[in-house]
Amino acid sequence: MGSKRCAGGKSLDNVFSAGAPVGAGSDERLSGPRRVGGARTDDEWENPVAVQAPTGTLSRSQTQRRKRIVQTAAALAVRGGVDAMQMRSVAERAGVALGTLYRYFPSKMDLVVAVVTEELDLLEGGIVRRPPTAETPAGRAVDVLLRATRGLMREPELADALVRSLIMAEVKVELDTRISDLVWRVATDHLEGVAPGGAEDGDTGADVDRDDAGYVLVGSLTSVWIFELVEILKGRRDVDEVERRLHTAAEHLLASF
Amino acid sequence: MGSKRCAGGKSLDNVFSAGAPVGAGSDERLSGPRRVGGARTDDEWENPVAVQAPTGTLSRSQTQRRKRIVQTAAALAVRGGVDAMQMRSVAERAGVALGTLYRYFPSKMDLVVAVVTEELDLLEGGIVRRPPTAETPAGRAVDVLLRATRGLMREPELADALVRSLIMAEVKVELDTRISDLVWRVATDHLEGVAPGGAEDGDTGADVDRDDAGYVLVGSLTSVWIFELVEILKGRRDVDEVERRLHTAAEHLLASF
DNA sequence: CGGCAAAATAGAACATATTCTACAAATGCG
DNA sequence: CGCATTTGTAGAATATGTTCTATTTTGCCG
Numbered sequence A, B: 001m002g003s004k005r006c007a008g009g010k011s012l013d014n015v016f017s018a019g020a021p022v023g024a025g026s027d028e029r030l031s032g033p034r035r036v037g038g039a040r041t042d043d044e045w046e047n048p049v050a051v052q053a054p055t056g057t058l059s060r061s062q063t064q065r066r067k068r069i070v071q072t073a074a075a076l077a078v079r080g081g082v083d084a085m086q087m088r089s090v091a092e093r094a095g096v097a098l099g100t101l102y103r104y105f106p107s108k109m110d111l112v113v114a115v116v117t118e119e120l121d122l123l124e125g126g127i128v129r130r131p132p133t134a135e136t137p138a139g140r141a142v143d144v145l146l147r148a149t150r151g152l153m154r155e156p157e158l159a160d161a162l163v164r165s166l167i168m169a170e171v172k173v174e175l176d177t178r179i180s181d182l183v184w185r186v187a188t189d190h191l192e193g194v195a196p197g198g199a200e201d202g203d204t205g206a207d208v209d210r211d212d213a214g215y216v217l218v219g220s221l222t223s224v225w226i227f228e229l230v231e232i233l234k235g236r237r238d239v240d241e242v243e244r245r246l247h248t249a250a251e252h253l254l255a256s257f
Numbered sequence C: 001c002g003g004c005a006a007a008a009t010a011g012a013a014c015a016t017a018t019t020c021t022a023c024a025a026a027t028g029c030g
Numbered sequence D: 001c002g003c004a005t006t007t008g009t010a011g012a013a014t015a016t017g018t019t020c021t022a023t024t025t026t027g028c029c030g
Helices: A060-078 A087-094 A098-104 A108-129 A137-153 A156-168 A175-187 A213-233 A239-253 B060-078 B087-094 B098-104 B108-129 B137-153 B156-168 B175-187 B213-233 B239-253
Strands: none
Touching: A060 A087, A060 A098, A060 A108, A060 A156, A087 A098, A087 A108, A108 A137, A108 A156, A108 A175, A137 A156, A137 A175, A137 A213, A137 A239, A156 A175, A156 A213, A156 B156, A175 A213, A213 A239, A213 B213, A213 B239, A239 B213, A239 B239, B060 B087, B060 B098, B060 B108, B060 B156, B087 B098, B087 B108, B108 B137, B108 B156, B108 B175, B137 B156, B137 B175, B137 B213, B137 B239, B156 B175, B156 B213, B175 B213, B213 B239
């Protein structure tokens, strides 16, 4: 079954940039233990205030636990991929009970998303630290996407997770939005706003106008990128070919920038 | 768990066109019972000609069985979605043993792909029968994609399956290629080549030059479409908005057509 | 027809995500 | 402090995709 690649004993940390300050204040505001009182099948025998409601804020130990879980998950994912990232293993290796794991991440997908989100933080940090230099908006956009591509391809298993979570997640993922925002900023020369290594809160890109006509085009380019990623993962393309195709698409989509 | 929508007792048949000749000679050439001798874990104790090799051709009863399976699967998928399409249920309702089901479709994904492929046949048929009338290539392309979108949205659960299989399937799916080919033909006014209601063989679109520079752009548009589909399924967009976005993307991508 | 290999069947067995139960530890509050 | 509520733990129990085994049926060939 799960017998694909298997990189050596890499320390999992970043995938995108070579030397990112990993421990940057990335999390600290992400989902914590979940309220259990959500959608119950039982009718109405319990007080309106169902069982357990999350404090909303995570205590220190909870933050620690969460981080430990995500890191453990990432470590497992980097080797065997999503398949190797089994909930039982993660729980065990992270030193938490299975139930606890599920309290923090209601489904495996949530966990995958958490891992991927952390990678995205690193990508953003890397871009800000070393912004693309191309002349045209299209060139810069392609640059960013290609950097992300090459970074991800260093850990194909994780890349697989990224793509799957981008597309499948029922979860309220804004992962694609984050990527589009990043591309948008790069294309329009508005990189400053980004906090390197971690997002502040929901509305990271304060200066990104998602209603702008151009944003739709950037979003389209992101779609194309994701799909090219899929093709790579399926073994149907190599990075060079993707580069060419992204260039073609970007030149058309971002021509009016 | 699987408690989403649940259309009435529709007869599952087509999703795309209102009155397609369902029973058209669609399958009849698709995967049949699989050779078991593929990737074995055991080394070399058996004759080179491992256990079971498929005749390649399906006998009549096998064709019947296959069709029965796919139809059963489709029926289940139309109501509860992929989740409701449980292998055990499919096998039971189709009147075959679980093992047999797995002989025909080595994984659930293969089954999903088979179902979706059949829907695609219907879309192609519908398009050929009632081709888009827009003036511009971009207009025609958008027309096709929107027709597909509306058709799919009539059965969101199936749409979900389509998207997932398009993207996830390890399977050697050419589903996206088929869509791109269709769009390409429509955009370039080369619709004739298509056999309504069913593909002949691997290379259905004989007149589609996938190396053409323009084909890359059509492929990009298809990527965008698929992603918009995902957004609809996530409840983040409505069809009208997708139409607008597809127009924008198509006008840029296919400007040079 | 008799026999044989491929195909199908019934059903057990496995693997893994997810849920549930009972209990213990921690945390906060009067 | 002492209790109540929340959080965490251990581990059983479910649900479902997938595989395996033993047996029977089918289709074919001499």
